[in-house]
Each structure stands twice: as structure tokens, then as C-alpha cells.
Amino acid sequence: MSEHTVEVTVNGVAYTATVDARTTLVDFLRAELGLTGTHVGCEHGVCGVCTVLVDGKATRSCLMLAVQADGLRITTVEGLAEAEGLHPIQEAFAEEHGLQCGFCTPGFLMATHELLEANPDPGDDEIRDVLGGQLCRCTGYQSILRSVHLAASKTRAQRAADAHA
Amino acid sequence: MTVEIPKSLAELPVGEPRWVGRRVRRTEDAALLTGRVEFIDDVQLPGMLHCAILRSPFAHARITSIDVSAALALDGVAAVVTGADARAWANPPRSAPEGWGALCIAAEKASFVGEPVAAVAATSRYVAEDALELIEVDYEPLDVVEDPFAAMQPDSELVHEDQGTNVMMQRVFTWGEVDAALAGAAHTFTERFRWNRLGANPTETYGCVCEWDPMSLDIVVRGAMQSPSSFALGRAATFGLASNKVRVVGHAHGGSFGGKGNARGTDIACMLSRKAGGRPVKWIEDRSEYMTAGASQAWDRHYEATLTTDAEGVVTALVVKLVDDIGASGDGFGAISAAKPLTAFTGPYTIPVARYDLTLVATNKVPASPYRGMGPPPHFFVLEQMMDIAARGLAIDPAEMRRRNFIPADRFPYTIPSGNEYDSGSYERVLDEALDLAGYEQLRKDQAAARAEGRLVGIGVASAIEPGVFDWNAYAIVGMPQTGVPEGATVGVDITGSITVRVGFSHEGQGQPTLVSQLVAEYFAVEMDAVRVVHLDTASAPPSFGPGGSRLGVAITGAVLGACERVRDKMATVVAAIMHCDAGDVELRDGRFRVAGRPEVDMTVAQVAGTMLARSDLLPEGMDPLPEATYVWTAPGRTPADEEGRAKSYLTAAQAVHVVVVEIDAETGVVEIVRYCLVDDCGTRLNPVVVEGQTDGSVAQGIGAALYEEYVYGDEAQPLTASFMDYLMPTINEVPAIEKREVVTPSPVSPLGAKGCGEGAMHTTPAAVMCAVNDALAPLGVMAREVPAAPNRVWNLLRSAGTQR
Numbered sequence: 001m002s003e004h005t006v007e008v009t010v011n012g013v014a015y016t017a018t019v020d021a022r023t024t025l026v027d028f029l030r031a032e033l034g035l036t037g038t039h040v041g042c043e044h045g046v047c048g049v050c051t052v053l054v055d056g057k058a059t060r061s062c063l064m065l066a067v068q069a070d071g072l073r074i075t076t077v078e079g080l081a082e083a084e085g086l087h088p089i090q091e092a093f094a095e096e097h098g099l100q101c102g103f104c105t106p107g108f109l110m111a112t113h114e115l116l117e118a119n120p121d122p123g124d125d126e127i128r129d130v131l132g133g134q135l136c137r138c139t140g141y142q143s144i145l146r147s148v149h150l151a152a153s154k155t156r157a158q159r160a161a162d163a164h165a
Numbered sequence: 166m167t168v169e170i171p172k173s174l175a176e177l178p179v180g181e182p183r184w185v186g187r188r189v190r191r192t193e194d195a196a197l198l199t200g201r202v203e204f205i206d207d208v209q210l211p212g213m214l215h216c217a218i219l220r221s222p223f224a225h226a227r228i229t230s231i232d233v234s235a236a237l238a239l240d241g242v243a244a245v246v247t248g249a250d251a252r253a254w255a256n257p258p259r260s261a262p263e264g265w266g267a268l269c270i271a272a273e274k275a276s277f278v279g280e281p282v283a284a285v286a287a288t289s290r291y292v293a294e295d296a297l298e299l300i301e302v303d304y305e306p307l308d309v310v311e312d313p314f315a316a317m318q319p320d321s322e323l324v325h326e327d328q329g330t331n332v333m334m335q336r337v338f339t340w341g342e343v344d345a346a347l348a349g350a351a352h353t354f355t356e357r358f359r360w361n362r363l364g365a366n367p368t369e370t371y372g373c374v375c376e377w378d379p380m381s382l383d384i385v386v387r388g389a390m391q392s393p394s395s396f397a398l399g400r401a402a403t404f405g406l407a408s409n410k411v412r413v414v415g416h417a418h419g420g421s422f423g424g425k426g427n428a429r430g431t432d433i434a435c436m437l438s439r440k441a442g443g444r445p446v447k448w449i450e451d452r453s454e455y456m457t458a459g460a461s462q463a464w465d466r467h468y469e470a471t472l473t474t475d476a477e478g479v480v481t482a483l484v485v486k487l488v489d490d491i492g493a494s495g496d497g498f499g500a501i502s503a504a505k506p507l508t509a510f511t512g513p514y515t516i517p518v519a520r521y522d523l524t525l526v527a528t529n530k531v532p533a534s535p536y537r538g539m540g541p542p543p544h545f546f547v548l549e550q551m552m553d554i555a556a557r558g559l560a561i562d563p564a565e566m567r568r569r570n571f572i573p574a575d576r577f578p579y580t581i582p583s584g585n586e587y588d589s590g591s592y593e594r595v596l597d598e599a600l601d602l603a604g605y606e607q608l609r610k611d612q613a614a615a616r617a618e619g620r621l622v623g624i625g626v627a628s629a630i631e632p633g634v635f636d637w638n639a640y641a642i643v644g645m646p647q648t649g650v651p652e653g654a655t656v657g658v659d660i661t662g663s664i665t666v667r668v669g670f671s672h673e674g675q676g677q678p679t680l681v682s683q684l685v686a687e688y689f690a691v692e693m694d695a696v697r698v699v700h701l702d703t704a705s706a707p708p709s710f711g712p713g714g715s716r717l718g719v720a721i722t723g724a725v726l727g728a729c730e731r732v733r734d735k736m737a738t739v740v741a742a743i744m745h746c747d748a749g750d751v752e753l754r755d756g757r758f759r760v761a762g763r764p765e766v767d768m769t770v771a772q773v774a775g776t777m778l779a780r781s782d783l784l785p786e787g788m789d790p791l792p793e794a795t796y797v798w799t800a801p802g803r804t805p806a807d808e809e810g811r812a813k814s815y816l817t818a819a820q821a822v823h824v825v826v827v828e829i830d831a832e833t834g835v836v837e838i839v840r841y842c843l844v845d846d847c848g849t850r851l852n853p854v855v856v857e858g859q860t861d862g863s864v865a866q867g868i869g870a871a872l873y874e875e876y877v878y879g880d881e882a883q884p885l886t887a888s889f890m891d892y893l894m895p896t897i898n899e900v901p902a903i904e905k906r907e908v909v910t911p912s913p914v915s916p917l918g919a920k921g922c923g924e925g926a927m928h929t930t931p932a933a934v935m936c937a938v939n940d941a942l943a944p945l946g947v948m949a950r951e952v953p954a955a956p957n958r959v960w961n962l963l964r965s966a967g968t969q970r
Contacts, residue, residue, distance in 0.1 A: 022291065036207035037200015039419070041368045042452040046889035049368055077200040090198040094190060097854050100862065101674030102197030103204065103369040103419025131897045135889070137368050137420050138674050140861035141897040 006070040010035065011079030019066045025059075026050045028066035029076060037077040037106050041135065048134035051107035052076050058114040077106035080113065088154035089113055098147030100138030108134050112148050120155040122148070168727045168796060170916045174849065177687055177917075178733070178753045184683040184693055185917065188854045191679040192693065193672055202672070205372040205389040205416045206449050213374065214243050214286040214441055216434050216448035217293035219300050220458060221275030221282050224311075224529040224882035225322070226304035228274060228282060235299035236285055241292040244440035245300070246433060247283045248272030254436055255403050258428060260495030261643040262334050265325060265527065267494040269403070269432035274307065276324055276493035277531050278884055279458030281429055286437040286446045309881045313467065313490040313526035324493055324527040333491055333500065333525040334643065338809050340510075340582035341518030346482035350473030354554050358468040359951040360543040362490075362876040363869070364461040365424025365536050366894060371459060372449040373427075375434035379443045384411045384435055389418035390426035392711040394669065397703040403432055412704040415671035415711070422866070423535035423713065424460045428496065453887045462876050463499055463536035464543050465490035472551040478561045480570050483511055485547060486522040492530040499533020500525050501640040502540030508639045508815045509541055509630040510583035512548050513592050514570040519582045525643075529882045537866060538927040539714060545629040546952060549932035552627075553939060554948075563626045563936065564600055567822070568593060571628075574910075584811025585632070585639075587818035588920075591910045595844050596628065596822045598906050603824035603842040612826075616944060621829035622839075623941025627933035628822045631847065632815035633921020634800050635714020639814035641806035648812075649799040652720035653707025656685060656728035657793030660778040662771020664689060665697045666725060669709025670717060672700070675923050676855035677717050681725055683852065688729040689770050690756030707795050715921025718851060719817065720798055723916040727796030735794065736773040740766070742785040743776070801914065817912045817920035821845035823933035829941045834960030836872055836938055838901045843929070846908040848920035857905065859925045864903050867930020869895040871938075872953050942966075 002021045007014065010033060017032055024043075029035045029052070038061060041049030045063040052061045053075040080087040086094065089112050099105040108131065115122060115130045122130075127148050136144060174182050196202045233245040251270040260266035270281045283300050287293035308322035315321055316331040324331055347353070373388035384406065390396045393415035401408040418425065427450055434448040455461050471484040489503045503523055510519050556566035571592040572579050579587045599605075608624050615622040632639075637647035655667040666681050678698045686693040707724075711717060733753045740758045741748040744766050751758055751766075758773060760766040768776075774792040776783055784790060806812035826840040841864065850856045873893040877885040886892040911918025931952060938954050945966035951958055 020291070030207075035200075036204075039204065039369065040206065040449075041370075042889050044452065044888050044890065047368060047452075077198075081199060086195060086198060090195075093198055094194040097191070097858050099194060099197055100676070100858055101367065101369070101418065101420040101672075102194070102202060103367070105197055106200050109198070128897050133896075135368060135894050135896065137366060137422070137866070137894070138862045139858060140863070140865035140903070141900050142861045142903060143858060144897065 004067045006067055008069045008072060008074055010074045011076060021065065021067055023066045024062055025064040025066050025069050026061035029061060035076050035078050039103055039106060041104065048111065049104045049107045051110045051134065053110055053114060056114065056117065058111045077109055080109060088158060089151040092151035092154055093147040096147040096150055097143045098139065104134065104136045108136065108144060112151055116152055116155045120152050120159060122152060168730045170723050170726050172913070172916070173911060173918050179687060179690055179755050182687055185687045185851055186849065189679065189683060189693065189852055191676050192682050193678045202417045204369060204419060205374065205387060208374050208387055208447065210374060210445040213445045213447055214288065214437070215290040215293050216284055216286050216437055216446050217290060217297050218281045218430065218433060218454070219283040219297045221271065221278060221280045223275055223304050223306055224278045225307040225309045226275050227307060228271060229303045229305050231283060232301040233283060236296040239292065239296045239299060241288040242285055242296045243444065244286045244437045245283060246270065246436045246440060250436055254439065255432055256405060258399060258403050258496040261498050261500040261640065261645065262495055262525070263644045265333055265495030267496060269429040277529050278882065279454070279531060281433060284433045284437060286441050310528045311878070311882045313488050313528055316526050316528050324529060331527045333495060333527055335524045336642070338521040338523070340520070340809060340811065343482055343484065343518045343520045346518050347473055350481055351476040352474045352555065352558060353471060354551060354558060355469070355471045356551065356554055357950060358470070358547050358550065360464055360466040360468070360546065361952060362462045362465040363874040364463050364534065364876065365422035366461060367420030367422055367425055369419025370450040370452060370455040371425050371427040371430065373431045373434055374445050374447045375431060375438050376445045377435050377439040377443055379439065382406065382410060385414065386411065386431055387414040387416060388431060389416050391421040391673065391713055393671065393703050394709055396426060399428055400431065400435065404435070412702055414702040415700065417672035420674050422537040423539060424463065427459050452889065456892060457884045457887050458531055460497060460534035462531050463502060463534055464540065465533060466543050468547050470547050470551050472555055474555055474559065478555065478559045478566055478569055480514055480516045482518050483516050483548070484520045485544070488524045488526060490528050490530065491525050492528060492532040494532045497532035497534040499535065500643040501645065502535055504640040504643045505540040506544040507583040507810050508585045508632040509581070509818065511581050512545060513572060513628050513630055513820050515572050517582065530878060537863065538924045541632070542870065542927050542931050545928055546932045546935055549627040549936055550939065553936050557943060564596065564605060567626065567628050568596055585815060586813050588816065588912045588914050589910050590818060590820050591846060591908055592628065592820055595820060595846050595908045598908055599822035599824050599842060599844040602844060602904055602906050603840065605824065608826060621831055621941040623827050623937040623939065625825040625933045625937030625940060626822065627929055627936045628820065629929040629932060631715060631819040631921065631924055631928045633715040633817035633819055634719045634815055634915070635716045636800060636803050636814045638803060638806050638812040641812065642810040648803050648805050650710050650716065651708040651797045651799045652717070652724050653709055653795055653797035654721060654724035654728050655707060655793060655795040656725065656732050658732065658770060658774035660775055662774055664691065664695065665699060667699045667701050667706065668721065669701055669706030670711040673712050675712060675717065675859060676852060677712070677721055680718060680851055681721060684722060684725045685729060688726065708797050712923065715923045718923065719915050719919050719921055722851065722919060723798030724796050726916055727798055728794045731794030731796055732792060736770065736792065738788065739773055739777055739784060740768055743783055817848065817915050819845065819847035819920040819922055821926065821929045823929045825933045825937040827934065827937040827941055829938065829959060831963060834956040834963055836954055836959060838868065838934070841901050842904040843926065844906045844908060846910050847922035848910060848912045848915065849918040850907065850909065851917065851919050856922050859923050860905065861903055863925035863927040864930050865895050865900045867927050868900060868934060870952065871931040871934035872955065873899065875953050875955070
């Protein structure tokens with residue numbers, strides 16, 4: 001089994017680690033770095049529960065190897081909010097009951113984050129298009145749709161405030 | 166001492182409720198949203214090993230030899246177990262029906278694809294899976310029992326040779342003068358239906374971390390299970406241990422819907438820990454393991470139903486014949502899903518007599534498990550199709566057909582032929598609201614116009630009951646002995662007045678931790694975030710089952726309010742002693758203790774608690790100074806089942822009417838849901854946000870059941886749906902906007918008048934969607950009798966009707 005050194009930046013922190021070639025990114029994040037907020041739902045790339053941002057792009061961390069992340073920037077759910085308090089997307093999901101068991105939620109948050117970075121005012125169709133790759137078994141998605149709209153309006157308000165600052 | 170649980174919000178000791186019945190945000194969300202909740206796979210213990218399980222590739226095969234030496238020699242492997250270890254250390258588990266349990270690892274033969282044949286504990290899951298490839302197993306394939314009807318033939322190969330038959334149970338239950346009703350009917354309708362296997366698929370699979378103490382022989386199981394106490398009792402029975410030697414720590418978990426908690430995997434991890442000298446062993450079920458060998462599959466049903474009416478369309482009898490394919494053993498407890506229809510056999514209707522011809526059959530498929538709704542969803546699919554068939558036959562509008570047969574609001578409590586008693590309801594009002602919400606008259610006009618254009622548009626109107634607050638007595642016919650399902654809570658106030666509630670359930674997603682905070686904050690008039698909720702393990706929790714059978718919201722409300730009442734009574738005694746008055750004159754109102762006619766008496770809950778714990782000099786002699794109480798709630802007035810299975814079982818009966826519009830693509834057979842409207846009545850809504858969330862989620866699961874989800878087996882009972890690529894879960898693109906209204910008819914018998922609502926729309930949605938599909942197909946003279954109505958099936962129906970181009 002070959003071992004490799006990877007250098008990754010996760011949530012702004014630089015890590016250097018030695019990993020087996022076969023170690024998946026999600027196992028690396030969870031077991032090696034202790035970032036257990038990213039969950040594993042299917043390990044075959046369908047459910048989207050393990051979605052993280054790799055260089056800003058929503059990525060299934062169960063289908064990517066840790067060695068492939070060498071030199072890249074990764075954001076996980078632990079990197080969304082400041083130390084105490086919620087990110088506006090998280091706040092929106094709490095307000096709109098966009099989660100029940102919460103297991104799939106980190107994946108939805110990261111996918112939503114990518115969406116709103118690109119377009120802070122998405123329509124229903126665009127939200128459905130992006131979140132069509134995320135499975136949730138609890139909510140029936142209606143409250144998630146509302147959550148993303150609310151997150152979008154919070155994002156727009158934040159940007160407007162930042163522009164004035 | 167008896168405790169009076171408040172039966173309505175008005176009976177709470179506050180002026181205007183601030184929390185209960187209000188749309189409050191959930192207290193558990195911040196930790197979930199930031200990834201801080203510890204799910205089972207997040208647990209790391211010192212010295213922990215990782216388990217991987219070798220599974221049979223054959224559905225039915227004798228194991229002639231097994232060699233684990235190479236696996237044991239692999240670097241990092243600490244222990245290997247096989248069927249021989251299971252035979253030495255474990256008993257076959259309890260099952261329903263009794264006597265059909267299978268050892269956690271196959272010892273002589275494998276009985277379904279995916280059945281464990283060996284397992285490894287190693288330093289990582291990666292190494293453990295490497296080791297599995299080094300285990301040599303020789304199999305001698307046997308004839309596979311694939312079809313339940315062939316399985317019933319006397320010459321069939323046997324799944325359980327010691328039973329001498331594949332028929333687990335065969336009984337006919339007759340409730341009332343059915344033969345006379347059949348003979349005297351004006352109209353008789355008979356039809357067959359098929360409901361294929363589907364299941365829960367929570368986004369988190371099952372997982373556990375097990376430790377077997379080699380000195381004390383105690384077992385500790387940390388796990389993602391729905392009912393920690395049931396799991397503890399199960400492990401104790403399996404390993405022949407006293408129940409207090411097993412401690413189960415129920416973790417917050419990622420949904421269940423009845424389909425979670427792999428007992429075999431847990432027992433295997435326990436045995437591996439025993440072999441590894443007590444090191445903790447983690448087993449995380451992967452998705453394919455879950456789908457092929459976990460608590461994933463339910464309701465593999467072949468139905469024949471007969472419904473009779475009088476000349477006016479009033480239903481006079483219902484006969485349901487069910488052959489239920491339970492799979493390779495009864496330890497998945499799928500059989501209780503065949504019993505549960507007794508709780509609501511005749512749905513929301515006044516059908517006076519009924520018969521249930523029930524056959525449970527063993528085959529070489531994964532053992533059936535529970536799933537949300539626990540059996541009535543397919544039953545109501547059948548009943549509602551029969552109502553529509555009768556309506557079509559008699560040229561009665563389907564909505565009118567329901568109205569004519571609804572139990573009238575003035576006839577509650579209402580006992581149905583299969584024995585259960587419905588507590589309350591306003592079925593006709595719910596129907597009226599639903600028709601109004603949907604604009605039913607206009608819908609029918611639009612449909613007529615669409616049909617004139619040759620489009621296949623259908624409208625489904627369906628109604629069903631959601632039995633709430635499950636009781637074991639409902640499953641007496643498949644061997645469950647108990648009456649009542651106790652749920653407890655301990656409410657304690659500390660020396661500074663802070664309140665902590667200790668419960669035995671764990672977070673699963675339905676908002677019960679928030680509900681506990683709502684109730685206690687309301688009762689003692691404090692802020693919700695001032696209440697701390699602690700989830701205890703089975704060694705320290707009061708009796709608890711946890712969520713299941715639409716029960717926990719109601720049951721925990723009873724438990725928490727009962728404990729609050731007891732704390733209040735204790736505190737009233739203290740106030741009375743200090744104030745030299747009678748305890749009966751002390752009243753708690755808005756968080757303060759007062760005495761009528763004595764304005765100087767005004768003590769807060771915190772003051773009384775502080776007095777109890779820090780001013781023993783003021784207390785009555787011999788008084789227990791603990792400002793804390795436990796109350797264990799169990800549903801009142803339940804009765805053991807009689808010889809025909811009849812019992813007062815589930816305490817509450819919620820009801821709903823769904824109106825669904827679909828359009829079928831005549832070229833592809835794809836069913837599109839154009840509109841989804843529903844009105845439900847689940848009594849007092851303790852947190853409307855949570856109720857709506859349960860409804861939305863269960864509609865989505867019901868749509869999956871009606872149109873997409875199916876576990877498919879190929880030749881030799883090989884599973885063909887072992888991933889989410891093959892088993893189609895509804896995504897955000899398949900679930901339409903759901904238009905909702907509510908009617909509130911409080912239960913007269915439950916805490917605060919709330920009814921069970923967690924399983925929700927799952928009872929009605931598959932029926933309603935299929936009613937709509939069949940309404941769309943009706944002009945073509947074909948009917949969808951099989952669920953799910955996937956495009957291939959609908960396309961074949963269209964082709965048989967000659968419309969397929």
C-alpha cells in the first residue's frame with residue numbers, strides 16, 4: 001500500500017499528513033482531522049450527505065481520495081460559522097425548520113453555500129436543480145426550499161450591508 | 166397517588182401559554198447545523214477496533230466449510246467470529262411470530278443474500294475489509310424459496326427446516342356477521358393488488374460501538390437505534406444475561422422511520438469485543454449492507470379484497486386476504502406490520518363487519534422490518550382503491566363515496582369491528598376543508614376539459630386514519646404479550662432553581678427534545694432555554710421506549726406533565742408547612758405559589774427548591790427534600806386482545822383527507838403530481854412547525870412509495886437494488902409543493918388533547934396518489950393494481966389499453 005504526503009487547507013487551517021492512497025477524503029476529514037461534522041450517507045456518490053467545498057466547489061467527499069486534495073482548500077460545515085453563533089445559511093435552516101434529524105443537513109448547507117455564492121437570488125428551479133443531488137428523508141424538501149430562499153435574502157442583506165461598510 | 170394529566174392547554178397552570186401550541190424554534194438545531202452533535206460514527210474510544218462483516222452471496226446455501234486462518238494472520242486483525250461462535254455464545258433472538266428467529270451469524274446455512282457468515286475486528290475498517298477477502302467459505306447451494314405462493318406448497322424447499330413448513334402463520338379473523346353481509350349485499354366488488362417491498366432508508370444507516378467486559382460480563386452498546394430499551398432487552402436475551410448487565414447508550418441519530426437498529430450487527434460486534442478481550446468494537450453499517458441485509462425492507466404483500474355495499478353505496482362488509490412475504494426470519498419484526506391494520510382496519514368508515522385472512526410466509530429474502538406507518542399504508546392503499554372501484558361501479562363521486570361512509574362526528578368514541586376504539590374526529594369537516602382547499606368542483610371541470618384533449622389527468626380523493634400512541638396489544642396476534650408502553654421522565658429543580666429533565670429517548674428528528682422544553686417551560690413559567698434536557702442510557706433512565714408508532718410526542722407529554730405535577734405537589738407541601746396552611750390551598754400559577762385570600766404568600770419555584778435543599782430547618786419533619794419527581798406515563802384504558810385480536814390498542818385516531826391531481830404522460834408512462842392538497846386533524850398541535858414538518862416528510866415518503874421505491878429481487882432471490890442508484894428515493898424534484906390546512910378536534914383521552922402525528926401522511930399519500938393514477942387511467946379501462954406505479958408498469962398498462970403509440 002502506498003503512502004503519500006498531502007498538504008491541505010481545511011477551514012483556513014493548513015495540515016500536512018501522511019495518508020494511504022486509498023483513504024477517501026471524507027474518512028481523512030473525519031478520522032484524521034477529527035472534523036466529524038461531515039457525514040457519510042451512502043459511500044457511492046448519490047445521497048450528497050458528505051458534500052464539502054473543494055476550492056469553493058461542492059464536492060462529494062466520499063468519491064474523492066485524500067491524496068487528490070493535495071494543495072487544495074476545503075471548507076466543511078465546521079468552517080461555515082464564526083466560533084460562536086450561526087452562519088446566515090444555518091440561521092435560515094433553523095428559522096424555516098429546514099432540518100429534522102439533521103444528518104443530511106451539513107451537505108445541504110455546503111451545496112446551498114456554493115449556490116448562493118454564485119447567485120444570491122436563485123429561483124425555485126435553480127434551487128431544485130442544485131439541491132437535486134442531495135437526499136433528505138425527513139423533511140420532504142418543502143422547508144428546505146423555504147430555508148434556501150431565506151438564506152438567499154439574508155445573503156443579499158449581508159452583501160448590501162458590506163457594500164455600505 | 167394518582168396524578169391528573171392536563172387534558173387541554175387551558176388546564177396548564179399559566180394564564181396564556183407561551184410555548185405549547187406555539188410555533189417555536191427547535192432547541193436541538195444549533196448543534197445539528199454546526200456539525201457538533203455526536204452521531205455514532207463520530208465516537209472514538211481508546212483501543213477501539215472496527216468491524217466488517219462477510220456476507221453470503223447465495224440466498225440459500227449450506228455452509229460446508231469456513232477457514233479464517235489467513236484473515237486472523239493479517240496485520241491489524243484482532244479477532245474473527247463465525248457461526249460457531251454465535252452458536253456457542255448467542256441464542257436465536259426473539260421473533261414475531263415466536264420461534265422464527267435466526268442466529269446473528271449463519272452457522273449451518275445462509276438463508277438470504279447478505280446474511281452474515283463471518284466478521285472481523287481490526288485496527289481500521291479498511292484492514293477489516295481486507296481481511297474479509299482472506300476468509301474462505303465453501304457453500305453448497307440449495308433450492309431458493311423465492312415466491313411466497315410456491316413456498317406454501319408441501320413440496321417446497323424449507324427456509325426453517327425445524328419448522329417443517331414455510332408458513333409462519335395462517336389465520337382468519339372474522340369480526341361480526343361477515344357471511345350474512347356478503348350474502349345480502351346489493352353490490353360486491355373484488356380485486357387483487359400487489360405492494361412491493363420498500364423501506365425506511367434514513368440518511369444515516371445503523372451503527373454501534375460495543376464493549377464486552379471480560380470480567381463482569383457486562384455489555385455496553387452505544388448505538389443509533391430507535392428504542393434503546395428494546396435493544397437492551399434483546400441483547401440480554403440473546404446472550405443469556407440479566408437485563409441489568411446490558412447498558413445501551415442511545416445516540417442522537419439520523420432518522421429511523423422504523424427501519425433502523427441492526428440487532429445482528431450489534432451482536433456480532435459484541436462477540437468480537439468479547440474475543441478481542443473487551444476492546445470496544447465499532448460497526449457502521451454501510452448503505453449496501455443496510456439495503457440488502459439491514460432493517461431496510463418492509464411490506465412485501467399480495468392482496469385480494471372484497472368490499473360490499475348496499476344500493477346507496479354504503480359499505481356493508483370488508484374482506485381482506487393478505488399473503489405477506491416476511492423473508493428469511495421473524496427477528497426483523499416485520500410481522501407486526503401485518504397485525505397493525507387491526508387498529509384501523511375499516512379506516513374512517515362505518516363498515517360494520519370485516520374479515521382478515523392473514524398468511525405470513527418465510528422466503529429467502531432479507532427478513533422484513535417495520536417502516537413508517539407499520540402496515541396500514543398498504544392496507545389503506547387497498548381499502549381506498551376498493552372505495553373508488555365501488556364508487557365507479559355505482560357512479561358515485563369519490564368524495565361523496567367517502568362522505569356517505571364516514572363515521573359521523575357525534576358517534577365518538579367509536580369502536581371498529583377489529584376492536585380498537587377511535588377517540589374523536591370531524592371527518593366530514595376535514596373532507597369539506599380539503600375539497601375547498603383543492604377547489605374540487607373546478608378540478609373536475611378542468612379534468613373533463615383535459616380528457617377531451619386526450620390528456621390523462623386524474624384526481625385522487627382519499628382518507629385514512631393515523632392510529633397514534635402505539636400499544637403492544639395491537640400485535641398480540643403475532644405474539645406480542647404486553648399491554649401498554651410506558652414512557653418516563655424525571656423533572657428536577659436544583660438549588661438555584663434551574664430545571665433539568667431526564668429522559669430515556671434520544672434525538673431522532675421529530676422535535677421531542679424541544680417539546681420537553683416547551684412543556685416544562687410552560688408548566689413552571691420559565692424561558693425554554695432555561696430548561697435542560699438530558700438523554701440517559703438504559704442503566705439510568707426511567708422506563709422508556711422512545712419514538713415509534715406515532716407515540717412519543719403524546720407519551721412524553723404525559724410523562725413530563727406528570728412529573729411536573731408531582732414536583733408541584735411536593736413543593737405545595739413545603740409552601741403549606743412554611744405558611745401554616747393546607748397544601749390543598751396552595752396553587753401554582755404562572756411560576757409562583759400562592760394561597761387564596763393570603764396575598765403575602767408568594768414564592769417562586771426557585772425559592773421553594775432552594776428552601777427544600779438549603780433550609781432543612783423549615784421543612785416538615787420526615788419530608789423528602791428532593792425537588793424532583795419521576796412520572797411514567799402509559800396510555801389509559803387499554804385492554805388485552807381477545808381471541809380474535811380485538812383490543813383497545815392505539816389511544817388516538819388522527820384523520821386526513823388528501824386531494825391529489827396527477828397527469829400521466831401517455832408516451833412514457835411517467836406520472837407527474839400536478840397538485841397536492843391535504844387537510845389533517847391530529848388534535849391539539851403541540852408545536853405546529855413540527856407537525857407540518859412530519860406531514861411534509863411523510864407525504865414525500867408516500868410519494869416515493871406510490872411511484873418510485875421498490876426493492877427488486879432477481880433470479881435466485883438476488884437483490885438488484887443495493888444502492889441509491891437502483892433504489893429511487895424522492896429528491897427535491899419529485900416532491901411538489903404541498904398545500905395544507907388543519908382541523909383540530911382534540912382527543913378527549915390524551916395529554917393536552919394531542920394525537921399521534923409522527924407517521925402522518927404516510928397513511929394516506931400512497932392511497933391518494935394511486936387513486937389519482939387510477940382516476941387518470943379509468944377512461945382507458947385499465948387499473949394500476951401494483952405499487953409502485955413506476956413508468957414501466959404504467960407504460961405496460963397504457964400499451965394493454967391500446968393507447969401506446
